[in-house]
Amino acid sequence: MSALRRSAIATLAACTATATVAALAPTAAVSAPPPEPKVPPQAFTSAQQVGRVIHGMSLEEKIGQMFVLFAYGPDASKPDARNTSxxxxxxxxxxxxxxxxxxxIYFNARDNVQNPTQLATYSNQLQAEALKTGLHVPLTIATDQEQGVVVRIGPPATQFGGNMAHGAARSTADARTAAGITGRELEAMGIRQDYAPVADVNVNALNPVIGVRSFSSDPKLVSDLTVAQTRGYQQDARIMATAKHFPGHGDTRDDSHTSLPTINHTLEEWNTIDRPPFEAAIKAGIDSIMTAHIVVPSLDPSGDPATLSKPILTGVLRDQLKFRGLIITDALEMAAVRAKYGDAEVAVRAIEAGADQLLLPPAPDVQFKAVVDAVKSGRISERRIDESLLRILLSKVKNGVAFQPFVDPAKVATTVGTPASLATAQQIVDKSITLVKNDANTLPLSNEARKVLVTGWGVTTTQSLATSLAKRGATTTVAQTGAAPTDAAIADAVAKAQANDVTVVLTQKAWDTTVTDKQAKQQKLVKDLLATGKTVIVVAVRDPYDIAYFDAAPTYVATYGYQAVSMEALTKVLYGEIAPAGKLPVDIPVAGQPATPLYPFGHGLSW
Incomplete structure (x- = not known):
């Protein structure tokens, strides 16, 4: 590397990092490292040291920093044939x-997660290996702990109701508190980045992939809660937050995991609906933004997904919105981003578009080589790689992993899932339950002894609700029927309803018939239960839109989540221990008439 090149990088690093490092380095440290592993980090905590690290890297090492990988298994030293493949x-x-x-990145579905203490040990193992490589650059370990329906680490970690539950409660203070608790628990496990909050504005009731992962259909409410959670993660927990999915995934009927969605918002609509939450997050200092595998013709008419679009990532996100943090792609293993180009070309185009990090490459050898070859051929300049590398290294300084990569597994139990955090989570979720219909004045239930059937979706969820009801003196029967109840299961539930005083039926995306008619079976279950003439309480435990498909139900409650904390909050409302305080954060449209509200934004009954 020439002296002029080294000088340029050092100057860039100094200009960008000096104030950040000086402000953050004294306060970003975490608990003392455990006795093992013994490999000490070669910390870089100043602009000059960041420049030194960049100077010492080979091209391949620089490009390696742009990849975010995972591996199968719960232990860094344990072989797994899936890794070999x-x-x-x-x-x-x-x-x-x-x-x-x-x-x-950690995934529960890929056998990474056993418990929080195991994750802390696993993180230390990975960091020790990273520091042995000669780079002495620790990993930034991340996960998707959005809360609600997308969590990678379950109990004993503290569980919250998720974004739309916060939207129903309307409390920025509670949203920030939830992010702070979540972030501190992740940090104790060695996880320094959460791929949250979701900043998408869910204006499409038939959105199969976002739904309750969004705070609301109102851009202002989404903006306020996105900022609150950004501050909770970054200022209170000192980990990186990630707003997703830019430029906005809230108005689609296609799932980008399986197909390439197109969002036909005009430029004016994008500026009014999708832009505000991301712009607010940027102004609040969000550390990273994740791209969406969606086509937005008003922003880029090429037909390329945003992840591969220079007009969107560089033109809009960098130049217009002035974002200076990390741009990370959504998972490159998803079908949407792989539909138009081969895997090798996807990796190169994402970097050309402006991405700093490539998440979950499905063909890592092929994609790594493609990026190296693109630089060696001159298609991508090494300066472009260095720009991303500088942002990556500075983010490691900011989140503290650069100078304290290890955590103490012995201290996890005093941080994760503490009684105080669990109590706070319950108090927050209690405020989100929304009573949409109570036409027969069924609620609140009296304290008299009664037989209650709990049926519908969710093995764990139906049992959690039954347990909470039993604590109030109810004699409960559980008849879980799943997402696609068979005719026999429906008949069995109907027969059990006849033998009980009250039936509580849980629905989960009963509106969604876009793939098969399985959710129509949930609709049939509810309608057949209503036909018994017995008291039936319908509860949507995910998207609140289900009521449009069985509006004859006289009693309908939305919880926005199906964890035990949500079922306990539901039970409190059912028995009148608390008044329902949640307000719909979205319109519930008439079935088949998306522009006609059945229950409008802000609707919510109480007593």
Whole structure:
């Protein structure tokens, strides 16, 4: 590298980082590292040291920092054949050694998560391996702990109701508190970045992929709560927040995991609906933004997904909105981003578009080589790589991992799922329950002894609700019927309803018939239960839109989540221990008439 080139990088690093490092380094440290692993970090805590790290990297090492990988299994030293198939090496530690990635992501569905203490140990193992590589650059470990319906770490970690529950409660203070608790628990496990909050504005009741992951259909409410959670994660918990999915995934009927959605918002609509939450997050200092695998013709008429669009990522996000933090792609293994180009080209185009980090590449060897070759051929300049690398390294300084990568597993139990945090979570979720209909004045229930059937969706959820009801003296029967109840299961539930005083039926996306007619079976279950003439309370435990498909139900409650904390809050409302305080954060449209509200934004009954 020429002296002029080294000088340019050092100057850029100094100009960008000096104030940030000076302000954050004294306060970003975490608890003392455990005795093992013994590999000390070669900390970089100043602009000059960041420049030194960049100068010492080979091209391949620089590009490795742009990849965010995962591995199968709960232990860095444990071989797994699935790793060999994907990466050509068997253990997570070997994956780190081979690619020297800048980021790592945990998944419960990929056997990473056993419990919080195990995760803290796993994080330390991965960091020790990263520091052995010769780079001495620790990983930024991340996960998707959105809360509500998207969580990677379940109990004993504190569970909240999710974004739309916050939207129903309308409390920025509670949203910030929830993010702060979530962030501090993640940090105790060695996780320094949460891919949250979702900043999408869910204006489409038939959106199969966002729904309750969004705070609301109102851009102002989404903006306020996005800012609140950004501050909770970054200022209170000192981890990185990630607003997603730019430029806005809230108005689609297609799931980008399986197909490429097109959002036909005009430029005016995008500026009015989708832009405000991301712009608010940027002004609040959000550390990173995740791209969406969606086509938005008004922003880029090429037909390329936003993840691969320079007009969107550089033209809009960097130049118009002045975002200076990390841009990370949504998972490159998703079908939407792979539909138009091959995997190798996807990786190169994402960087050309302006992405700093490539999340979950499905063909890591092919995609890593493609980026290296693109630089060596001159298609991508090394300066472009250095720009992303500088942002990546500065983010590691800001979140503290650069100078304190290890955590103490022995201290996890005093941070994660504490009685105080669990009580706070319950208080917050209690405010979100929304009573949409109470035509027969069924609620609140009296304290008299009664037989209650709990049926509908969710093995754990129906049992959690039954447990909460039993604590109030109810004699409960559980008949879980699933997302696609069979005719026999429906008949069994109807027969049990006849033998009980009250039936509580739980629905989960009963509106969604876009793929198959399985949700129509949930609709049939509810209608057949209503036909018994017995007292039936219908509860939507995910999207609140289900009522449009069985509006004859006289009693309808929306919880926006199905965890035990939501079922306890529901029970409190059912028995009148608390008054329902939630207000709809979205319109519920008439079935088949998306422009006609059946129950409008802000609707919510109480007593």
């Amino acid at each position: 994907l990466y050509g090496v068997a253990t997570p530690a070997e994956v780190v050694a081979k690619y020297k990635p800048g980021g790592w």
